[in-house]
Amino acid sequence: MARRRQLETPSPEALKEIEAGIDRDLARAPAGLRPPIADVVADAARHASPLPQADREAAARDKADAERLRAAEGKGLVAVELPLEEITADALNRDRIVLDEDEMQELMASISASGLRLPIEVFEPLNPEDAGKYALVSGYRRLTAVRRLNAISGGERFQTIPAFIREPGSIANALVSMIEENEIRSGLSQYERGRAAASAVHDGIxxxxxxxxxxxxxxxxxxxxxxxxSFALIHEELGDMLAYATGLNERQCLRLAAALRTGTAEVMRAALEAAGARSAAEEWDALLQFVEQAEGAPQDPARGGRPKTAQQVEKSRRTRLANGISIEREHGPNGYAIRFHGNNVTSDLVDAVMENVRHLLEQT
Structure with a gap:
């Protein structure tokens, strides 16, 4: 009687070698000789899932939605709620000067009743210590309206505002976005257009x-x-003297620019200072005689047909104060100047500063 051989359990290393050999044999097998059981097992593995079909479909939709959300966030197409205090409205030199009070009251009433329908646009500046965490690109009227509503509520409501966080790539692109938004939604005045261009040159953009x-x-x-x-020339020469510049219509602006090219800037500045105009009409009357005189005089061909470029002005970095006001020093061919920026700047505040400066200078 033959002796039975006792079977031994293969070691883990031997099992791995056996599996590898089988895989190699299957890979070399001619088409059609693959064991049917292998296809059956593979197909079962592909379709095996612990979740019901409806749940698997829902999970697939959630994954697709998450991918679309990440893509939209990357493009700045998803609005987020930002605290009002983190947004600086004047980090860019605003193109709009005057806000129509009746339109502002209508906008506030609409936001109070129905919420803000269109988010504002902001970007993250490279100098947040001066420009704030977020700088406004477009939506100045909307931001102003929400801030007023917040103040009326005593700070209890409207503490945040929906915003798109953009990546404009440069300040120039941000200015383009701001101007295009205002041109489409509520047209800029002729003077505001020229001021936007002149200010961008002044800021070194x-x-x-x-x-x-x-x-x-x-x-x-x-x-x-x-x-x-031409409108930019008016701001360069008379911007700090005109209190009602946005009241100038297109024809008045063109006539005034033509007169400025004849060298009348200084006499016009003196006339504006003496007039103390209280309306756009009075301001124009103070300038009209010089405009008419220039129209009767021959044009100096040496002055050309375009406004001159802005003179070089050195500016210090803006210093942001605790009350939200920013100040900066300027030095140019016409001397030194101190500029104030911010929603809290008022004529009374500037008058108080001027009075303190006067006392300071009288004591030196």
Missing amino acids: FQNVDDAVAVLFQHASRAKRSKIR
Whole structure:
């Protein structure tokens, strides 16, 4: 009788070698000779799931939704709620100067009753210590309205505002976005267009007014860009003297710019200071005689047909105060100047500062 051989359990290493050999044999097998059981097992593995079909479909939709959400967030298309105190409205030199009070009251009533329908746009500046955590690109009226509502409620309501966080790539692109938004929603005045271009040159964003107008108003016609260059000249020469500049219509702006090219800036400044105008009409009356005189005088061909570029002005970094006001020092061909920025700046505040400066200078 033959002796039975006792079987031994293979070691883990031997089992791995056996499995590897089987895989190699299957890979070398001609088409059609693959064991049917292998296909059956593979198919079962692919379709095996501990979840019901409806749950698997819901999980697939959730995954697709999450991918779309991440893509939208990356493009700045998802609005987020931002605290009002984290947003700086004047980090960019605003193109709009005057807010119509009747329109503002209507906007506040709409937001109070139905909420803000369109989020504002902001970006994260490279100098948050001066410009704030978020700098406003577009939505100045909406932000102002929500801040007023917050103040009326004593700070209890409207503490945040929905916003799109953009990545404009440059300050120039942010200015373009701001101007386009205002042009579409509530047209800028002629003077505000020119002021936006001149201020961008003054802030060092562009080398000259021609470059600023070409970029900021790139979709405007050639004739309109030419007019905006004239409006920019008015701001360069008379901007600090005109209290009702936005009341000037297009024809008045063009006549005034033509007169300025004849060298009447200084006499116009003196006339405005002496007039103490209390309305746009009175301000225009103070300038009209010089405009008419210039229209009767021959044009100096040496002055050309375009406004001059802004003179070089050195500016210090803005210093942000606890009350939200920012101040900066300027030095240029016309001397030194101190500028105040912020929603809390009022004529009374500036008058008080001027009075303190006067006392200081009288004591030196």
